[in-house]
Amino acid sequence: GWRKKSSMTQTVNVIPVELTELRSASTSNGGTALTTTLGLISIPLGADYISITPRNFSADCKAAGVLLNPYLSIFHTQNAGQDTTDLSDEMQDGDATSVEFVTFAITGTGYMYVGARVPFLGVQVGLGTNKNATASVLTVNYWKPGGWTDISDNDGTITGTESMSQSGDVVWTIPTTWQKTSLSAIGDTLPASCNKYEERYWTRWEWSAALDTVAVNTMRTINRSTTYAEYIEGQAVELKLSDREISCVQAITGAGTANLIVNVGSLIGSEFE
Incomplete structure (x- = not known):
């Protein structure tokens, strides 16, 4: 004979982090302009959360390079x-x-x-x-x-x-x-x-x-590294931060131009300074 295999499903609820403040760290109205020369975007003191989104690629730009600097x-x-x-x-x-x-x-x-x-x-x-x-x-x-x-x-x-x-x-x-x-x-x-x-x-x-x-x-x-993490246009990354561990985002293009939107947030009890 044969036995019917039972299946089990599990529901996972994803609860967003509770932020008390949210702001942009990059240039307003579309993000900081990127070129083949490295640029730095400061992270405000007190930030616990960061999101990074590259956009507005020129025709010859294939990816935006990103590093987190100590x-x-x-x-x-x-x-x-x-x-x-x-x-x-x-x-x-x-x-x-x-x-x-x-x-x-x-x-x-x-x-x-x-x-x-x-x-x-x-x-x-x-x-x-x-x-x-x-x-x-x-x-x-x-x-x-x-x-x-x-x-x-x-x-x-x-x-x-x-x-x-x-x-x-x-x-x-x-x-x-x-x-x-x-x-x-x-x-x-x-x-x-x-x-x-x-x-x-x-x-x-x-x-x-x-x-x-x-x-x-x-x-x-x-940054000591020239091996950048690469992100394609519209690809967003979100990261947890520890206060005063990362000072800025270093970003560059391999060719052409792009923009980088960097947003930051703070948790209860660790507001921006």
């Missing part, structure tokens, strides 16, 4: 570490408010510390109205066992001999000897109030001469 720890000292100022949030919150560095001190006294939880290819620096007009060369050092070492950066903020005179990308080739550690373990003299105990891939930025007053709007990570 949040940076950024602070500076102008008196050899006696006092520090944390700029992490201000440089990555996506608004137009700038921080003015008044006569940023020279090497040996003035340092900018920039670090992330994973290696990074560089930092995109966005300047405000006030820019440097004094000859000064930037050196970016990285930490490897044995000491701070010149990372051989390419300074996109320099015009002629004047670093921090225009917005630009400060980039480098990622060293194989770059070590993740804390500034406390490194031994730099810093107060406990700074990020000295955070284990990061740290860089230390130094200028050869004191800068004029410089207004800095943004400092955002450039």
Whole structure:
């Protein structure tokens, strides 16, 4: 004989996440324009949810490339570490408010510390109205066992001999000897109030001469990877975020142009800042 096989069905209810706020992180009215040059879209502080949708492909655009870039720890000292100022949030919150560095001190006294939880290819620096007009060369050092070492950066903020005179990308080739550690373990003299105990891939930025007053709007990570996640036109992706883990979306096209719509939301108790 034979036995009739019984079947069982199960209903699965999908309950949308409960958001208290929802807003756009990209350019309004259709999304941020993408080209074959990488662009960055800041994620507001306090975001717990993100959706990414590429649209408006030109005829020669086959996909939009997307990366999620790590949040940076950024602070500076102008008196050899006696006092520090944390700029992490201000440089990555996506608004137009700038921080003015008044006569940023020279090497040996003035340092900018920039670090992330994973290696990074560089930092995109966005300047405000006030820019440097004094000859000064930037050196970016990285930490490897044995000491701070010149990372051989390419300074996109320099015009002629004047670093921090225009917005630009400060980039480098990622060293194989770059070590993740804390500034406390490194031994730099810093107060406990700074990020000295955070284990990061740290860089230390130094200028050869004191800068004029410089207004800095943004400092955002450039991703270590050039292998972008690819999305076709209209393909949406939704992701959960942890606050201050991802600072921005990095996006590009392989050819042609497109637009990228990035929306973000926040949960109860973690509203946008």
